[in-house]
Amino acid sequence: MRDIHEHxxxxxxxxxxxxxxxxxFIQVFGLYVIVHGHYSPGGGFQGGVILGASxxxxxxxxxxxxxxxxxxxxxxxVLNNLGPAIFIGVGVLCTLFGxxxxxxxxxxxxxxxxxxxxxxxxxxxxxxxxxxxxxSIMVLLYWNLSSGGAMDEGL
Amino acid sequence: MKNLALLAxxxxxxxxxxxxxxxPAWGDPQAPASTYLSPVYIEKAVEQTHVPNIVTAVLGxxxxxxxxxxxxxxxxAGMAVLSVLWRKREK
Numbered sequence: 001m002r003d004i005h006e007h008x009x010x011x012x013x014x015x016x017x018x019x020x021x022x023x024x025f026i027q028v029f030g031l032y033v034i035v036h037g038h039y040s041p042g043g044g045f046q047g048g049v050i051l052g053a054s055x056x057x058x059x060x061x062x063x064x065x066x067x068x069x070x071x072x073x074x075x076x077x078v079l080n081n082l083g084p085a086i087f088i089g090v091g092v093l094c095t096l097f098g099x100x101x102x103x104x105x106x107x108x109x110x111x112x113x114x115x116x117x118x119x120x121x122x123x124x125x126x127x128x129x130x131x132x133x134x135x136s137i138m139v140l141l142y143w144n145l146s147s148g149g150a151m152d153e154g155l
Numbered sequence: 156m157k158n159l160a161l162l163a164x165x166x167x168x169x170x171x172x173x174x175x176x177x178x179p180a181w182g183d184p185q186a187p188a189s190t191y192l193s194p195v196y197i198e199k200a201v202e203q204t205h206v207p208n209i210v211t212a213v214l215g216x217x218x219x220x221x222x223x224x225x226x227x228x229x230x231x232a233g234m235a236v237l238s239v240l241w242r243k244r245e246k
Contacts, residue, residue, distance in 0.1 A: 126222065
């Protein structure tokens with residue numbers, strides 16, 4: 001983590017060190033919750049919140065500017081829109097291949113995996129969309145609410 | 156105007172409460188949801204979607220619209236906060 005000491009929000013060494021250790025594991029766990037939603041409790045909403053929480057934790061311990069080095073404001077704006085766009089895009093793609101809206105088995109005509117496998121994979125795709133949207137919007141809400149909308153320095 | 160809003164709220168609430176009178180009792184085994192919808196999900200979900208977690212199958216496939224509009228609600232919340240609060244810091 002470069003530039004970690006430039007923006008010192010909290011000066012506490014214990015908080016900083018523990019956050020630095022925890023954030024990578026939290027993010028890996030968030031990704032696990034999203035991709036393992038087919039087999040265990042979890043999915044896009046839960047995993048997205050965990051991923052968003054990792055960025056909020058960075059902002060709490062090192063300051064908002066540091067969290068914006070890892071997810072820039074413009075990248076956040078792109079991700080905000082990308083999440084719902086993935087979800088609705090998959091749904092529209094289904095209609096283009098002759099199915100109903102969000103009827104993933106129609107995508108079998110695009111890449112032949114089998115209609116049942118496509119329903120499974122389609123659920124995965126929309127979970128990724130949900131996860132991206134929830135993660136970026138949680139971070140956006142935190143940035144805005146804690147800085148009064150200026151998105152430069154907050155708690 | 157305030158009284159009108161209160162009246163509209165009360166009438167809507169009363170209508171909704173009146174509507175619940177016809178609902179099946181909570182956990183009623185003879186309710187339509189228990190007689191065909193839940194058994195179909197439980198019996199067919201893995202076969203039709205190859206997703207062992209039925210909750211995910213219902214959420215992402217059978218009730219895809221619901222999940223889509225949940226995502227849109229979160230998106231709207233984010234955009235609403237952004238449009239109300241976002242500003243440049245005065246130097």
